[in-house]
Amino acid sequence: MSHLIAELVDLLKRLPGLGPRSAQRLVYHLLREDRTAAQRIAETLAAAVVRVRHCSECNAFTESDLCVRCTDPARDASQLCVVExxxxxxxIEASHVFHGRYYVLMGRLSPLDGVGPRELQVDRFLERATRTEVQEVILATNFTPDGEATAQWLAQRLRALAPNLRITRLARGVPVGGELEYADPATIAYAWHDRRFSDVL
Ligand SMILES: [Zn+2]
Known part of the structure; x- marks a missing residue:
């Protein structure tokens, strides 16, 4: 195996969903069948690494200081939905149930993986969520053990910081252990309309 190919396989096999075999298959495919695509992937990835950053409001990916959702005046600033x-x-956007603002944690609290409040920069979220215009925070972390624990932890902190804030959590519809990314829009819409105050958790 050439040195470059070995290095590429070594880099790719660490990505989620790729093992050594699929990484090798991918590299061979790009170099043998589709060098144009390989070139474009390399160039686009290089540009994205330089230009894509986190929105200073919602932490989602953007190429400018604020993302399009945070600069959209039609979105309701009184509702803030936090996702992983x-x-x-x-x-959630695909379910068309929500027209408020978002905050993207870019992960979840996971003590076993060494992800605590500091690693997740939770203070940024708490600052965002306790601004005066926010009346409701919707905890839409996943229904996995870590996602549930994150929702409970955030709810406790928010209740301490802003006792009058309405804190809700998506309800039934999303299966236990389920991840929002894989739920169909109708299921998310159902869970959305059935959301509960988080103090019943
Ligand atoms: Zn934003």
């Missing part, structure tokens, strides 16, 4: 990932945000 940009994919979860897109899943």
């Amino acid at each position: 990932t940009p994919a979860d945000l897109e899943a």
Whole structure:
């Protein structure tokens, strides 16, 4: 195996969903069948690494200081929905139930993986969520053990910081252990309309 190919496989096999075999298959495919695509992937990835950053309001990916959702005056500033990932945000958007603002944690609290409040920069979210215009925070972290624990932790902190804030959590519809990214829009819409005050958790 050439040195460059070995290095590429070594880099790719660490990505989620790719093992050594699929990484090798991918590299061979790009170099043997589709060098134009390989070139474009390399160039686009290089540009994205330089230009894509986090929105200073919602933490989602953007190429400017604020993302399009945060600069959209039609979105309701009194509701703030917190999700784990940009994919979860897109899943909620696809359900068309929500027209407020978002905050993307870019992960979840996961003590076993060494992700605590500091690693997740939770203070940024708490600052965002306790601004005067926010009346309701919707906890839309996933229904996995870590996602549930994150929702409970955030609810406790928010209740301490802003006792009058309405804090809700998506309800039934999303299966236990389920991730929003893989739920269909109708299921998310159902869970959305049935959301509960988080103090019943
Ligand atoms: Zn934003």
